[in-house]
Amino acid sequence: MSVWKWYAKAPLAARAAFAFVITASFLAVPALFDTAVYHAVYHKDIYALDWARLLRVQGFLPTWWIVALAMWLVEREQDAARAARRAWLLAASPALAGLLCEVLKLVIRRERPAPFDGEWIFRPFSEHPWSTGGLATPSSHTMVAFGAATMLARLFPRARWVFYGLAWGCGATRVLDRAHFFSDVTFGAILGWAVAWGLWIEWGHRAPSPAPVAA
Numbered sequence: 001m002s003v004w005k006w007y008a009k010a011p012l013a014a015r016a017a018f019a020f021v022i023t024a025s026f027l028a029v030p031a032l033f034d035t036a037v038y039h040a041v042y043h044k045d046i047y048a049l050d051w052a053r054l055l056r057v058q059g060f061l062p063t064w065w066i067v068a069l070a071m072w073l074v075e076r077e078q079d080a081a082r083a084a085r086r087a088w089l090l091a092a093s094p095a096l097a098g099l100l101c102e103v104l105k106l107v108i109r110r111e112r113p114a115p116f117d118g119e120w121i122f123r124p125f126s127e128h129p130w131s132t133g134g135l136a137t138p139s140s141h142t143m144v145a146f147g148a149a150t151m152l153a154r155l156f157p158r159a160r161w162v163f164y165g166l167a168w169g170c171g172a173t174r175v176l177d178r179a180h181f182f183s184d185v186t187f188g189a190i191l192g193w194a195v196a197w198g199l200w201i202e203w204g205h206r207a208p209s210p211a212p213v214a215a
Helices: 002-010 012-031 032-040 050-059 061-075 080-108 140-155 158-177 182-206
Strands: none
Touching: 002 158, 012 061, 012 080, 012 158, 012 182, 032 140, 050 061, 050 158, 061 182, 080 140, 140 182, 158 182
């Protein structure tokens, strides 16, 4: 039995413990390289480039609501209920990932790297306790992008590497722009993946992939 099959069938407590260990490693291990990556990797005015803007928009939540709407419009004539479930999964996954990200930012409270030249600075809880503006960990663009990419990979598995490639590209631009530490992006990636995978485990079986079309 593969690890992921075990994970899908394991009790909730076991899945939670496994997810915590994996998720923590995606923050702690990359964090060892945060300062080095910050000083070694930088592209000034990266978002002046068309390809970088394309990648960044993968982390813009309304992008996926529009895609979910388009998918529902295309698929509803074949099976309206199934189309609605699939569209709901695609709309909900990045939305929940983005919401979790905002909560975690308020808890972790690590500032963005650029204003402090790559140093780790944590905002006191007494300072703007309910504002995520200027907070970095995890990367919200990356979490939203991976929440969407992971769900799309389940809905359209043949194109999964296209979706994951775009999501990683989104995260890479955030590091190149010095808007986030390297660990902000890796942490956001695994969390976005986990949110989507959790939704799929609970509700994805109700929205099967399209049946093959006969030649």
